[in-house]
Amino acid sequence: MTEPVAKEVVRADDLSIHYRSRDVRSRCLAVAGVSFEVAPGEILGIVGESGSGKSTLAAAIALQADWGGQESGRPEICGGSLKVFGTELRRIGSRRRDRLQLSVGYLAQDGAERLDARLTVAENVAEPIYSRDRRFSSREAGIAVATLIDSVRLPLGLMNRYPFELSSGQRQRVALARSLILGPRLLVADEPTRGVDVTVRTGVLDVIRELQAEHEFSAVIVSSDLAVTSYLAERVVVMSRGTVVGLGPINGVLADPIHPYLKALAASRFDTVGA
Numbered sequence: 428m429t430e431p432v433a434k435e436v437v438r439a440d441d442l443s444i445h446y447r448s449r450d451v452r453s454r455c456l457a458v459a460g461v462s463f464e465v466a467p468g469e470i471l472g473i474v475g476e477s478g479s480g481k482s483t484l485a486a487a488i489a490l491q492a493d494w495g496g497q498e499s500g501r502p503e504i505c506g507g508s509l510k511v512f513g514t515e516l517r518r519i520g521s522r523r524r525d526r527l528q529l530s531v532g533y534l535a536q537d538g539a540e541r542l543d544a545r546l547t548v549a550e551n552v553a554e555p556i557y558s559r560d561r562r563f564s565s566r567e568a569g570i571a572v573a574t575l576i577d578s579v580r581l582p583l584g585l586m587n588r589y590p591f592e593l594s595s596g597q598r599q600r601v602a603l604a605r606s607l608i609l610g611p612r613l614l615v616a617d618e619p620t621r622g623v624d625v626t627v628r629t630g631v632l633d634v635i636r637e638l639q640a641e642h643e644f645s646a647v648i649v650s651s652d653l654a655v656t657s658y659l660a661e662r663v664v665v666m667s668r669g670t671v672v673g674l675g676p677i678n679g680v681l682a683d684p685i686h687p688y689l690k691a692l693a694a695s696r697f698d699t700v701g702a
């Protein structure tokens with residue numbers, strides 16, 4: 428089946444997401460009726476206080492919702508619509524999701540910790556290639572991995588090391604390289620500077636900015652730190668308690684804040700990355 432052609436890379440309309448639980452009463456509505464879109468080539472920031480639903484939204488955009496059977500603790504789209512490259516993700520079938528997954532890179536909040544401790548850096552980065560095609564040429568995979576390792580400004584000498592031998596900032600960049608190895612058309616990065624030392628935080632963001640400019644992918648960057656999102660994105664979605672309380676260019680959103688969280692953000696906006 429051919430995928431629909433969409434003007435927007437991501438389109439959420441009155442989207443609600445809850446976490447599955449056998450007990451219907453304890454289902455938690457994490458995202459409640461949000462609407463926004465991401466244009467081709469755009470970097471959109473999602474900013475909000477802790478527990479406001481950012482990671483849930485990011486996971487849903489990165490195709491992590493609506494699968495895994497009736498397993499508890501998984502996000503599920505329970506209202507409205509979420510489309511990625513024109514494909515509706517609500518109740519998406521596994522085949523379509525697998526196909527779409529090839530176009531969407533996901534750097535999870537705990538991406539650095541999710542690296543497989545038994546695999547080398549190079550094997551971790553190459554793993555998405557081999558889980559798609561076990562017989563993929565090892566030479567071509569090696570070139571692709573080395574190119575990305577270099578792009579995320581890691582020395583090639585680290586390729587044969589294991590994750591535990593790296594600093595947290597280096598591990599985060601390995602996780603970033605892994606999320607980009609299939610050449611996604613959309614990158615979803617949840618707290619890309621999490622665990623990264625203040626002195627190299629800007630470096631990690633510069634890497635994302637440069638790779639995005641080079642490959643022209645769209646991106647959704649999630650952070651509780653406005654300095655991080657505004658470093659990369661021109662437009663932001665501001666979330667509070669599962670809802671959108673601000674949407675648009677950062678200056679406009681913070682120009683005349685009424686919502687208490689927007690007021691707090693406006694007061695903190697001149698903080699620099701990692702300060």
Ligand SMILES: Nc1ncnc2c1ncn2[C@@H]1O[C@H](COP(=O)(O)OP(=O)(O)OP(=O)(O)O)[C@@H](O)[C@H]1O
Pocket residue numbers: 446455456457475476477478479480481482483484500501651
């Ligand atoms: N696996 C889960 N099962 C049930 N509820 C969850 C689960 N994960 C998150 N939640 C709840 O969903 C809501 C949104 O959480 P989410 O992690 O999306 O927020 P966040 O804005 O990313 O927070 P943080 O910045 O602290 O990561 C919270 O109320 C949280 O308790």
